[in-house]
Amino acid sequence: MASKKTVDFHPSHDPRIDSYITKAQPFAEPILRHLRALVHQACPEIEETIKWGMPHFMYRDEILCCMASFKAHCAFLFWKGTLMKDPVLKENAVGETAMGHLGKITSMEDLPSDEKMLDYLHEAITLNEEGVKLPKKPSKTKKDLSIPEDLKVALEAAPDALNTFEQFSYSNQKDYIEWLEEAKTEKTRQKRLKTAIEYMEEGKPRNWKYMKEWKGK
Structure with a gap:
């Protein structure tokens, strides 16, 4: 695995995400900082926000990816992960696993190499640039009501x-x-x-x- 080198932060950060990272478990802080930096390295036009209590990264008014910290692990998700090429990432996305699309992240060693992560991010960015939409989930069939x-x-x-x-x-x-x-x-x-x-x-x-x-x- 390629070594994890420090990546300079993008100058425009949402202070709520700064706070989220600071409040995370000690093991999670360097992981979240590194992932955040890689997202900005992949695309300087990324905008940050908080949605559903988690840091999200937006590109061209669409969600690109998000990350989260839990008690014992971190998770990273690509919004259009089901449409991406990597079979493991795609399988994790389809399964909607709580461990995220990169699997359970408990240390920096659990992350893909920077090169691979940047490839993922560039692929996700291209999907947004091309206006590719996620397929609509099939609506649930309503169960016929039985009137007492x-x-x-x-x-x-x-x-x-x-x-x-x-x-x-x-x-x-x-x-x-x-x-x-x-x-x-x-x-x-x-x-x-x-x-x-x-x-x-x-x-x-x-x-x-x-x-x-x-x-x-």
Whole structure:
């Protein structure tokens, strides 16, 4: 493995990332500093930010890569890692491993050589420059809702509530069904059923009290 030489920092750093690195575990600080420096060496136009509590590096208004420090290891991820050429890196990216695309990093020796890391970064930069987009994740198929028999009967006896229920979104219908099913006793279930019908007769979703459009009504 090539030796890790010190790389000069890019002059424009986000102070929040300085703070993140300073607060990291002692073993992590040199790792994070080195990775950060390599990112800027690969491209002077990189912009830094914090997203989801982790240091991110942006290029052409898109995420290029990010890094994170944990109690016993560091992780580094390429935003478009699933599209990159290295088979191990790509496999790690597809698997969405918590160890990151470079594997578990506990010391400087766990990092790829600077040359290899710069190759990775240049490949990631090219993907952003060419406007390559990540494929959209397939949407999850919604499970058909099974309406409890007592709710069916109650709705059929209350036309206004039935109309509201039928017009509700999938999630609003699911909220009422789950609320009933989670009742611990029959007495609680019947009380919830009565309340549900009353709410729906007024056109209200289950959690209307917490919704902005219903507040104050």
